[in-house]
Amino acid sequence: MNTLNYLDWFVLLSTLFFIVAYGTYKSRKNRNLKDYLKGGNEMHWATIGLSVMATQASAITFISTPGQAFESGMGFVQNYFGLPLALIVVSIFFIPIYYKLKVYTAYEYLESRFNKKTRLLAASLFLVQRGLAAGITIYAPAIILSTVLDINLTATILFVGILVIIYTVSGGTKAVSITQTWQMAVIFIGMFIAFFIILNSLPEQVGFFEALGISGKMGKLEAVNFSFDIKERYTFWSGITGGFFLALSYFGTDQSQVQRYLTGKNVRQSRLGLMFNAIVKVPMQYFILMVGVMVFVFYQFQSHPLLFNHSAIEYMHNSENSSEFKQLEEQANLLFEAKKGKLEAALLTDQKLAPDDYEKLMVEAKNLENQYQVIRSDAKQLVLKTDPEHSTKDSDYVFLSFILKYMPNGIIGLLLAVIISAAMSSTAGELNALSSTTTIDFYKRLIRPDDTPGHFVKVSKLITAFWGFLAIMFAIFAQLLENLIEAVNILGSVFYGTILGIFLVAFFTKKVSGNNVFIAAIAAQLAVFILFAFYQDYIAYLWFNVIGCGLVILVAISLSQLNRGKTFTICSFTVLNNH
Numbered sequence: 001m002n003t004l005n006y007l008d009w010f011v012l013l014s015t016l017f018f019i020v021a022y023g024t025y026k027s028r029k030n031r032n033l034k035d036y037l038k039g040g041n042e043m044h045w046a047t048i049g050l051s052v053m054a055t056q057a058s059a060i061t062f063i064s065t066p067g068q069a070f071e072s073g074m075g076f077v078q079n080y081f082g083l084p085l086a087l088i089v090v091s092i093f094f095i096p097i098y099y100k101l102k103v104y105t106a107y108e109y110l111e112s113r114f115n116k117k118t119r120l121l122a123a124s125l126f127l128v129q130r131g132l133a134a135g136i137t138i139y140a141p142a143i144i145l146s147t148v149l150d151i152n153l154t155a156t157i158l159f160v161g162i163l164v165i166i167y168t169v170s171g172g173t174k175a176v177s178i179t180q181t182w183q184m185a186v187i188f189i190g191m192f193i194a195f196f197i198i199l200n201s202l203p204e205q206v207g208f209f210e211a212l213g214i215s216g217k218m219g220k221l222e223a224v225n226f227s228f229d230i231k232e233r234y235t236f237w238s239g240i241t242g243g244f245f246l247a248l249s250y251f252g253t254d255q256s257q258v259q260r261y262l263t264g265k266n267v268r269q270s271r272l273g274l275m276f277n278a279i280v281k282v283p284m285q286y287f288i289l290m291v292g293v294m295v296f297v298f299y300q301f302q303s304h305p306l307l308f309n310h311s312a313i314e315y316m317h318n319s320e321n322s323s324e325f326k327q328l329e330e331q332a333n334l335l336f337e338a339k340k341g342k343l344e345a346a347l348l349t350d351q352k353l354a355p356d357d358y359e360k361l362m363v364e365a366k367n368l369e370n371q372y373q374v375i376r377s378d379a380k381q382l383v384l385k386t387d388p389e390h391s392t393k394d395s396d397y398v399f400l401s402f403i404l405k406y407m408p409n410g411i412i413g414l415l416l417a418v419i420i421s422a423a424m425s426s427t428a429g430e431l432n433a434l435s436s437t438t439t440i441d442f443y444k445r446l447i448r449p450d451d452t453p454g455h456f457v458k459v460s461k462l463i464t465a466f467w468g469f470l471a472i473m474f475a476i477f478a479q480l481l482e483n484l485i486e487a488v489n490i491l492g493s494v495f496y497g498t499i500l501g502i503f504l505v506a507f508f509t510k511k512v513s514g515n516n517v518f519i520a521a522i523a524a525q526l527a528v529f530i531l532f533a534f535y536q537d538y539i540a541y542l543w544f545n546v547i548g549c550g551l552v553i554l555v556a557i558s559l560s561q562l563n564r565g566k567t568f569t570i571c572s573f574t575v576l577n578n579h
Contacts (some may be wrong), residue, residue: 004149004412011169011413016163016420018180025574043263047177048273051260053281054180054187054422055429056250060140061288062422067308069292070299073220075234077289077353079542080282087278090252091271093507098258099267104440104562105260106503114505114514119178121521122502123441126255127434129495131467134430135474136491138164141423142475145400145416157475160423165468168428169461173263173436176428183421190418191291194403198294201406203301205348211297217362218300218369220293223286231538238496242542245549246493256433279457295402300343300369306332306379308397316379321386325379327570332375339368427471433462490541494532497548498525504549505556512560520555524548 004012010277043051068076103109107126111119138161146153168176199208206214215221225235232238251257251274264270306329307313316325346353346361380394403415439460448455498521505517528548531539539547 005409007410011410012417015417019179020163020167024170043177045269045272047181048261048264049276050184051177051180052186052277054425055256055260062419064396066289066399068298069289070398071395074223074289075225077223077286078236078239079243079287083247083281084278086244086247087251087274089248091274092571094252095267095270095433105255105437106253107441114517118514120520122499123437125495125499130256130430130434133491134427134471137423137470141419147303150508153477157472161472161492164424165429165465168431169464173432176432180425183425186421187418190415194415198298201298214297217291218297218366230539238540238542242545245545246496249496250323253499253503255437256429259433259436273559307394308401309394312383319386321382328375328379332372335368335372337364419450431464431467434467435460438463493541493544494528497545498552501552502548505553512556516559520552523555524551527551
């Protein structure tokens with residue numbers, strides 16, 4: 001494995017410090033809350049679009065998603081199938097309301113529609129969910145970077161977290177948006193470079209289309225699954241429904257996203273920023289997954305360790321089960337060589353094979369790959385058996401291990417800058433939103449409603465720093481059990497359905513009272529907690545978004561009918577075109 005040389009460290013550190021310094025300098029003047037929390041409403045649609053994308057696309061996306069594709073193929077892309085439709089709904093219904101009311105946070109609207117306690121409930125659910133997620137977005141890259149680079153985990157967490165706190169506290173929303181624009185530029189450049197280097201690293205006779213053929217035969221290109229089994233984690237139906245509700249809640253009611261597009265000059269600029277994401281997000285995720293699939297093809301011809309987490313291998317070689325683990329490694333090597341031979345016979349021979357012979361060789365190669373994956377699964381289980389506390393999230397190490405071993409120096413530094421930039425951009429957006437919600441919905445509303453603009457800016461900066469250090473503490477003590485990209489979506493799915501249900505009742509009904517929706521939200525959230533705790537093996541997590549949202553609406557309407565004894569009015573919403 002390559003080590004970082006002076007060129008890598010120069011590229012990495014200069015990229016990060018330039019972005020932080022530039023964002024801090026450009027946003028150094030904040031006279032009031034409008035400047036600090038809404039960027040003075042000066043943002044163009046392109047900045048909004050990139051900022052929205054950067055907030056969602058954390059380091060987990062660029063570390064974990066390629067590993068997800070390496071192990072499971074392209075099916076994860078279905079998670080985003082409902083996103084474009086959700087962004088259209090947010091653009092039509094949500095944005096005009098927020099602009100009309102001139103809100104700083106999404107939850108201010110709920111008090112005007114319902115009451116204070118409903119506003120504070122939704123804001124509290126957001127703070128809990130997003131506060132934990134902020135810790136994950138720092139922890140995710142830090143745990144992996146510290147492992148593969150053999151550097152201290154706590155120091156890595158502190159490095160990323162403190163950099164984010166510096167420019168988020170000093171510059172507020174404008175600093176976050178400006179730095180996210182540059183961070184996304186670095187991310188796009190780095191990922192495209194990585195993709196083409198991977199293709200160039202394949203055997204001479206294996207081009208892009210041959211690589212697609214191999215991955216297709218190995219079952220990695222199935223991007224759409226039309227199964228109706230709700231236990232299936234990723235299907236077309238869970239993506240288009242559960243993914244829709246997840247995206248609708250995230251982009252429509254999560255302050256980390258709402259704050260990004262409330263910085264726009266007007267409704268049109270905010271809408272264009274979201275439409276940019278509606279067009280680009282799914283292809284971007286598809287491309288990142290394709291990077292992982294190409295890494296998979298590369299490793300069909302290049303020998304590699306049984307596990308990509310090198311610390312786990314080193315641990316097992318010195319454990320009481322070392323002989324059993326080494327036996328699994330030997331079996332895996334034999335299977336790899338046999339599979340490689342079949343693929344070379346099918347693709348690298350100078351003789352043109354008959355179609356039947358080619359298909360036979362590819363079927364044999366796939367069978368050998370399936371056997372290899374069984375051995376790999378056995379190795380993970382053996383690690384867990386030897387030390388239940390030892391991480392088995394091996395897919396999260398696939399892409400970064402490839403970068404460090406096969407990328408040229410300089411590019412390694414750039415790609416590490418991509419990962420850390422993504423961590424910083426997502427975390428900054430989260431801290432900014434956590435600060436806004438705490439300041440506006442709690443401090444200004446309950447403690448000091450009539451203080452000066454300068455006072456609220458100072459308080460917001462202190463609260464930003466508080467959430468930043470709290471996120472660092474979450475990151476230091478984080479323990480995840482699943483693939484990191486899934487962990488974030490699972491955490492969101494537990495809370496987002498309830499929050500979305502509150503907003504949909506607010507937008508589309510007329511006679512539901514605040515008390516009814518408050519009770520409905522409490523009941524729905526408790527129900528989701530129970531389902532998640534006891535039935536998550538039977539219900540794919542995306543469905544929790546639908547269940548939570550549906551329960552809020554159903555219970556709120558039922559309570560309203562019981563209390564009033566009247567016919568219930570639905571779809572009373574009026575779109576406000578305030579340009």
